[in-house]
Amino acid sequence: MLLDGFEGKLTATKWAKTTKTSPDTALRSIQDLIKKGILQKSASGGRSTHYFLVNKSY
Numbered sequence: 001m002l003l004d005g006f007e008g009k010l011t012a013t014k015w016a017k018t019t020k021t022s023p024d025t026a027l028r029s030i031q032d033l034i035k036k037g038i039l040q041k042s043a044s045g046g047r048s049t050h051y052f053l054v055n056k057s058y
Contacts (some may be wrong), residue, residue: 009050010039 008014016026030051033039039051 009042010052011050 012023012027013028015020015030037054040054042050
């Protein structure tokens, strides 16, 4: 989804709506993707927290 033209900033709320899950489940999913090195958390915190893809060149 993120590689296929997603616009704007990814937040846990947007992820929950997109995947039709609860906000808690969405956050756990995002945290798992961070642990795997796929997503990275922005420097801002609190309600303005957003996530972005890690740019890896192979």
